Amino acid sequence: MRHLASLAILTLSLLGSGCASMRAPAPLPLQAVLSDTAFTPPPAPVGPDQLFALSPAMRAYIDSPEFRNVLRRLGPERGLVEALYTKGELKLEYDASVTRNAAETFDARMGNCLSLVVMTAAFAKHLGLEVQYQDVMIDETWTRSASLYFASTHVNLSMGKRRTVQARTIGGDERMLTIDFLPPEDSARYNTHVIEERMIEAMFMNNRAAEALADNRLDEAYWWARAAVVHLPTYSTPYNTLGVIYQRHGDQLLAERAFKATLTLEPESTIAMHNLVPVLSKLGKNDESKALAARLATLEPTPPYHYFHKAMKALEDLRYAEARDLLNKEVRRAPFNHEFHFWLAIAHWRLGEAASARDALALALDNSTTHAATERYSAKLAFLRSQIGKRQRAY
Numbered sequence: 001m002r003h004l005a006s007l008a009i010l011t012l013s014l015l016g017s018g019c020a021s022m023r024a025p026a027p028l029p030l031q032a033v034l035s036d037t038a039f040t041p042p043p044a045p046v047g048p049d050q051l052f053a054l055s056p057a058m059r060a061y062i063d064s065p066e067f068r069n070v071l072r073r074l075g076p077e078r079g080l081v082e083a084l085y086t087k088g089e090l091k092l093e094y095d096a097s098v099t100r101n102a103a104e105t106f107d108a109r110m111g112n113c114l115s116l117v118v119m120t121a122a123f124a125k126h127l128g129l130e131v132q133y134q135d136v137m138i139d140e141t142w143t144r145s146a147s148l149y150f151a152s153t154h155v156n157l158s159m160g161k162r163r164t165v166q167a168r169t170i171g172g173d174e175r176m177l178t179i180d181f182l183p184p185e186d187s188a189r190y191n192t193h194v195i196e197e198r199m200i201e202a203m204f205m206n207n208r209a210a211e212a213l214a215d216n217r218l219d220e221a222y223w224w225a226r227a228a229v230v231h232l233p234t235y236s237t238p239y240n241t242l243g244v245i246y247q248r249h250g251d252q253l254l255a256e257r258a259f260k261a262t263l264t265l266e267p268e269s270t271i272a273m274h275n276l277v278p279v280l281s282k283l284g285k286n287d288e289s290k291a292l293a294a295r296l297a298t299l300e301p302t303p304p305y306h307y308f309h310k311a312m313k314a315l316e317d318l319r320y321a322e323a324r325d326l327l328n329k330e331v332r333r334a335p336f337n338h339e340f341h342f343w344l345a346i347a348h349w350r351l352g353e354a355a356s357a358r359d360a361l362a363l364a365l366d367n368s369t370t371h372a373a374t375e376r377y378s379a380k381l382a383f384l385r386s387q388i389g390k391r392q393r394a395y
Helices: 056-062 065-074 076-086 102-108 113-126 165-170 197-214 218-231 237-249 252-265 270-282 286-299 306-316 320-333 338-350 354-366 371-394
Strands: 007-011 129-145 148-161 177-179 192-195
Touching: 056 102, 056 113, 065 076, 076 113, 076 129, 076 148, 076 177, 102 113, 113 129, 113 148, 113 197, 129 197, 148 197, 197 218, 197 237, 218 237, 237 252, 237 270, 252 270, 270 286, 306 320, 306 338, 320 338, 338 354, 338 371, 354 371
Parallel strands: none
Antiparallel strands: 007 148, 129 148, 129 192, 148 177
16 A cells, blocks of 8 residues: 655654644744754745646646547546546656655656645646545554654545535535545545645645655755644644754754644644653653653554564574564554565565565565665565576476
8 A cells, every 4th residue: 555645753753644634723832843043044935835836748738639638528527537547648656755746746757645636636726626635544654764754644635516605505516526546445445534725735845844854954854844834833743843853953942842732732642752752851851751651651552663673683683483473563563564574575585485575575566655665676576586486496
């Protein structure tokens, strides 16, 4: 399963997504959690202004005879889906490595679910369709980059002909076509709730901040996170992102404020709790840190990557059977994490379980979320299959 809407970070660091439907008052005066003078100003404006803007290439595509023929044949909603995704002319692909705006997604021909939603919405709005965004109620999916751990959520969109005030009032033609980038059999079984376009914009800015942070571009990360907080102060996730930025910048007091702002909006956020515990300790607030750690242990006794880290130690100590069993536990609770399948393949191979290694590596390939990972797993799988073939011919 491949999906990425809003990123949230856990420190080692954890980045995680907040509840998109929350509408609580802002937790603190914004100036209490911002520190503009500590970061180099951005070279270009940071914000959502260009998020849905159509590039000249997009306008040329939407005005092409081929596109117009599809719209006349199928109508604007289904015609747009046919032109963008079904026909395959654009060869759009999923890629979780970067969150792109509409023009960037069209140019790259790839994006994560948020990028694809944004690009589709840009075309739909240009065609005069009504667009509705939905937060899909699925479990967060975890990935990592060095010492940053990312939780991702999922969004989709519906679109249809604009309804008149009368139609809205008396329940006229309210048919909306939903576009989801999960497989149909998966998307149909999840509940959704409607979110505002302003939330989509804040998610985009928070993702840009998280991605800059992963590349250790702290100044850029700060300004994107700041923009998200200012844009939608009741959205908890960017406060957590700000906290991780401050923590890495050495501003522990500001990190504490940001993480506590997250918890004001989302009191049960285990991500913010994970991040806040070491900050409190560094500030000398040991009793508060221990109390929060104890509460966190009751809420989440086995945090993300708990068994994975134990498995890595077992592999290092050549305890391959133990590593295999620990990785199987991670796979059972996070079956779409490609990294778990990859290391499970390593454990199987070290144990001489070639067929199981091949199957695990195939699952790593199926669940890879970036082109780099896909190419890496494809090469390793081809090599592994060749080695299995050699063994079989030797018998």
